[in-house]
Amino acid sequence: TKDELVDLIFYKRPSSQEIQDFTSRIDTYTPEVIREEKPDLANKLSYSLGFVIALYIFVTFLFSGTNISIPIIPLTLLFLSPIPIITYIYVRSKVYLIEPFRVLSKRGILYKKQKSITFDKINHLNRSQNFLNKVFNNGDVSVQTIGSSKPELILNNMSEFKSFYKDLQSYY
Numbered sequence: 001t002k003d004e005l006v007d008l009i010f011y012k013r014p015s016s017q018e019i020q021d022f023t024s025r026i027d028t029y030t031p032e033v034i035r036e037e038k039p040d041l042a043n044k045l046s047y048s049l050g051f052v053i054a055l056y057i058f059v060t061f062l063f064s065g066t067n068i069s070i071p072i073i074p075l076t077l078l079f080l081s082p083i084p085i086i087t088y089i090y091v092r093s094k095v096y097l098i099e100p101f102r103v104l105s106k107r108g109i110l111y112k113k114q115k116s117i118t119f120d121k122i123n124h125l126n127r128s129q130n131f132l133n134k135v136f137n138n139g140d141v142s143v144q145t146i147g148s149s150k151p152e153l154i155l156n157n158m159s160e161f162k163s164f165y166k167d168l169q170s171y172y
Helices: 002-012 016-024 041-063 072-080 082-092 131-135 161-171
Strands: 035-037 095-099 102-107 113-118 122-128 139-145 153-158
Touching: 002 016, 002 113, 035 161, 041 072, 041 082, 041 131, 041 153, 072 082, 095 161, 102 153, 122 161, 139 161, 153 161
Parallel strands: none
Antiparallel strands: 035 095, 095 102, 102 113, 122 139, 139 153
């Protein structure tokens, strides 16, 4: 709720009375959402599955010539199997939004994190696709703010990144 208040103050520059009115009803405030996107799972799951397979091969190779009686390979699989599940939960907890005066990224299950940029602070927008994005038919949108030499906000692995970019560009 504090994030909502800060962004609203930056955007509208209200009087102290308007701020007090807003804070009294902030619990019922729900901003209009113009566009909402979630990241695609394919990229992160391919990284995590690749990591699990590589680690499994490494452990198998490492312990293949030893006479250790502990079942190392099944234990390795048991400890590595939650990695794709955690990756799935992590990616599904993210959401990217365009609202009438800002773009924001929200993530988290237990600890929530929100990063927002009001349109008046945006200097440059960029969309891109790396090799893995092209394989899975998704892409990234990055937002640079005034006075920054690197992107302030990167919205990763969206399947509809081109239309998200166009919508964001039309509002900014």
